[in-house]
Amino acid sequence: MSMQVILAQALLGLNVGVFYAMLSLGLAVIFGLLNIINFAHGALYMLGAFIALIGYSFLEQWFGISIQIGFWASLILVPLLVGLLGVLIERLLLRRLYELDHIYGLLLTFGITLILQGLFSNYFNVSGTPYPGQPESLSGVVNLGFMYFPTYRLFAIVVSLLVCFTTWFFIEHTKLGSRLRAGVENRDLTQAFGLNVPLMITLTFAFGAGLAGLAGVLAAPIYSVSPLMGADLIIVVFAVVVIGGMGSIMGAILSGLALGLIEGLTKVFYPPAASTVIFFLMVLVLLFRPAGLFGKEK
Amino acid sequence: MFKHWKHGLVGVVAATTFTLPLVSTAADLSDNKVKIGVLSDMSGVYKSLEGPGAVIAAKMAVEDFGGSVLDKPIEVISADHQNKPDIAASTAREWIDSKEVDMITGLDNSSVGLAVQGLAKEKKTITMNTGAGSTALTEEQCSPYGIHYVYDTHALPVGTATAMVNNGGKKWFFITADYAFGHSLRDNTGAIVESMGGKVVGNVNAPLSTNDFSSYLLQAQSSGADVIGLANAGQDTVNAIKQANQFRIVQSGQKLAGMLVFITDVHSMGLDIAQGLQFTTAFVWNQNDEAKAWSERFNERQGAMPSMVQAGVYSAVSNYLKAIKAAGTDDTEAVRAKLGEMTLDDMFVKGGKIAPNGSMIHDMYLVEVKKPADSQSEWDLLKVISKIPADKAYISMADTKCSLVN
Numbered sequence: 001m002s003m004q005v006i007l008a009q010a011l012l013g014l015n016v017g018v019f020y021a022m023l024s025l026g027l028a029v030i031f032g033l034l035n036i037i038n039f040a041h042g043a044l045y046m047l048g049a050f051i052a053l054i055g056y057s058f059l060e061q062w063f064g065i066s067i068q069i070g071f072w073a074s075l076i077l078v079p080l081l082v083g084l085l086g087v088l089i090e091r092l093l094l095r096r097l098y099e100l101d102h103i104y105g106l107l108l109t110f111g112i113t114l115i116l117q118g119l120f121s122n123y124f125n126v127s128g129t130p131y132p133g134q135p136e137s138l139s140g141v142v143n144l145g146f147m148y149f150p151t152y153r154l155f156a157i158v159v160s161l162l163v164c165f166t167t168w169f170f171i172e173h174t175k176l177g178s179r180l181r182a183g184v185e186n187r188d189l190t191q192a193f194g195l196n197v198p199l200m201i202t203l204t205f206a207f208g209a210g211l212a213g214l215a216g217v218l219a220a221p222i223y224s225v226s227p228l229m230g231a232d233l234i235i236v237v238f239a240v241v242v243i244g245g246m247g248s249i250m251g252a253i254l255s256g257l258a259l260g261l262i263e264g265l266t267k268v269f270y271p272p273a274a275s276t277v278i279f280f281l282m283v284l285v286l287l288f289r290p291a292g293l294f295g296k297e298k
Numbered sequence: 299m300f301k302h303w304k305h306g307l308v309g310v311v312a313a314t315t316f317t318l319p320l321v322s323t324a325a326d327l328s329d330n331k332v333k334i335g336v337l338s339d340m341s342g343v344y345k346s347l348e349g350p351g352a353v354i355a356a357k358m359a360v361e362d363f364g365g366s367v368l369d370k371p372i373e374v375i376s377a378d379h380q381n382k383p384d385i386a387a388s389t390a391r392e393w394i395d396s397k398e399v400d401m402i403t404g405l406d407n408s409s410v411g412l413a414v415q416g417l418a419k420e421k422k423t424i425t426m427n428t429g430a431g432s433t434a435l436t437e438e439q440c441s442p443y444g445i446h447y448v449y450d451t452h453a454l455p456v457g458t459a460t461a462m463v464n465n466g467g468k469k470w471f472f473i474t475a476d477y478a479f480g481h482s483l484r485d486n487t488g489a490i491v492e493s494m495g496g497k498v499v500g501n502v503n504a505p506l507s508t509n510d511f512s513s514y515l516l517q518a519q520s521s522g523a524d525v526i527g528l529a530n531a532g533q534d535t536v537n538a539i540k541q542a543n544q545f546r547i548v549q550s551g552q553k554l555a556g557m558l559v560f561i562t563d564v565h566s567m568g569l570d571i572a573q574g575l576q577f578t579t580a581f582v583w584n585q586n587d588e589a590k591a592w593s594e595r596f597n598e599r600q601g602a603m604p605s606m607v608q609a610g611v612y613s614a615v616s617n618y619l620k621a622i623k624a625a626g627t628d629d630t631e632a633v634r635a636k637l638g639e640m641t642l643d644d645m646f647v648k649g650g651k652i653a654p655n656g657s658m659i660h661d662m663y664l665v666e667v668k669k670p671a672d673s674q675s676e677w678d679l680l681k682v683i684s685k686i687p688a689d690k691a692y693i694s695m696a697d698t699k700c701s702l703v704n
Contacts, residue, residue, distance in 0.1 A: 275508070
């Protein structure tokens with residue numbers, strides 16, 4: 001197999017990897033700060049894609065509003081809207097469960113997932129609807145020397161990487177980030193220093209949800225927008241988080257990218273295993289490094 | 299007290315059962331009604347092409363029949379099989395054993411179809427499968443009471459593969475959904491391609507519900523094939539076609555052949571992406587005036603034009619009811635025999651025949667997705683290119699592996 005083919009496939013793997021990274025980053029942030037296993041993350045990703053689609057194609061037909069929300073506006077607006085929904089979910093529902101076992105948070109968010117999926121599959125074809133709003137400026141292909149690569153996919157890779165590393169920098173290297181981490185480490189003590197921990201938690205959940213929404217908007221022009229698009233992805237993303245180490249920000253980003261690459265290369269060498277290779281690695285990691293590659297043993 | 303009463307009742311029922319054949323009358327219906335069960339995927343990947351639309355189609359068939367047969371009411375019930383054969387089989391068992399269901403239709407998804415048909419064979423109940431593809435339903439695992447109504451993995455590739463090879467598409471590369479249906483579709487298509495002098499130059503087995511097909515598409519591109527055969531369905535097909543568009547596969551000269559595409563998929567993809575795609579279907583909603591009139595009525599209730607599967611449910615239920623009327627009973631053997639004698643003519647099928655192996659033998663159509671400029675309305679999406687005669691589309695009784703025939 002030529003180097004050219006491997007490079008091409010690696011780039012495609014990276015393309016999948018950035019979505020894994022962005023979603024697992026959101027999950028890791030939420031788990032790290034709230035101790036909640038957010039099963040609704042895939043549904044929020046799906047919701048992001050659907051809000052972009054509805055904003056572009058259905059506002060007039062459904063609501064009689066003759067406005068079309070384009071891709072660039074969606075890129076800003078949708079994460080805000082999904083983040084706002086995150087605020088509601090956290091304030092109204094999750095807040096009541098913090099004292100209880102993890103499993104309650106998981107069940108609640110799983111329920112939210114089922115509701116959102118059911119709602120959208122009532123109105124949209126389950127096979128998927130394409131998002132037609134991809135901007136003209138990103139619609140071509142770029143000659144990378146070893147392959148022609150769709151411009152939009154390149155754009156999605158760059159934006160996702162930027163968002164991932166900015167988030168990491170923010171949490172690990174800024175004052176606000178250190179306060180967040182302090183809140184995780186010792187909630188009572190942090191509160192005693194006069195920091196508003198409940199507000200920090202709400203904003204963190206909203207931020208994680210917004211990241212999922214952003215990933216949804218970025219994914220909409222590449223994949224078909226389908227009610228099950230999040231469900232197909234979320235299990236893999238959980239595996240990514242487990243491999244990276246629950247709660248580890250950098251772990252989530254790096255393992256997301258790496259596993260995208262590994263999956264991409266598996267598609268060339270042994271395609272039928274492409275959907276299982278990540279789980280195989282997860283089992284290995286759990287056997288030999290139960291806290292994950294980047295996690296700390298407690 | 300209640301117990302005694304129940305024993306008494308059993309006695310009466312037993313007595314009538316034994317004496318019934320002697321005094322049997324024309325209107326002989328079990329439980330004084332005909333009950334039809336629509337068992338379909340109501341929430342998963344096949345929802346849009348069968349699902350709740352199939353229930354609407356079945357209800358329309360009952361209403362158009364007058365709501366009763368042999369002066370007894372007809373009832374339609376439905377359930378979600380969730381694409382799980384075990385759930386499908388236990389629902390079907392409950393329906394037959396305690397809910398007096400006389401016929402089960404729908405059954406999209408081959409593993410569900412095979413499980414329920416196997417159970418219904420044991421229970422002597424008619425199944426009219428409108429949604430599954432596997433030819434095993436009428437071949438290796440055929441049943442005297444199992445009817446396969448709309449399409450199968452033999453009929454689908456005949457038209458598409460033949461037409462494409464004839465137009466110069468000699469070298470094929472397959473992207474195959476990695477489960478029974480995908481493999482069967484690929485093997486049948488490959489056999490047709492090779493029998494016509496073409497060649498299969500490569501294949502990848504992609505896991506079901508693959509998100510990103512670009513890696514497989516690039517492998518197909520570098521294989522130098524003329525045609526990329528998509529031996530998959532639903533979301534997988536839509537994703538693959540959409541991503542082929544991103545990588546300019548069709549623009550750079552390769553053709554895409556969808557092996558199982560539904561009009562609902564084309565509608566949701568949009569003509570910009572799907573234009574030029576050729577595939578085989580059993581039904582086009584505007585194929586004739588009768589079909590058009592029916593489909594428009596369906597559209598009013600469903601909010602979408604019918605897929606071939608949903609139209610097939612209407613036709614299957616109508617003809618089942620006609621057979622009961624003609625046979626004067628809902629007895630399984632008698633109705634199945636009557637269905638075998640009838641020639642099926644309605645908005646869905648012209649001159650259809652149900653063969654002894656259960657395969658409903660009928661014409662199929664090779665269609666092409668219209669260019670955006672040629673489409674007159676929202677659902678004006680397909681152009682019929684040619685008709686595939688029934689005897690070419692389906693496995694003949696001379697060649698069938700069904701043990702009931704040979």
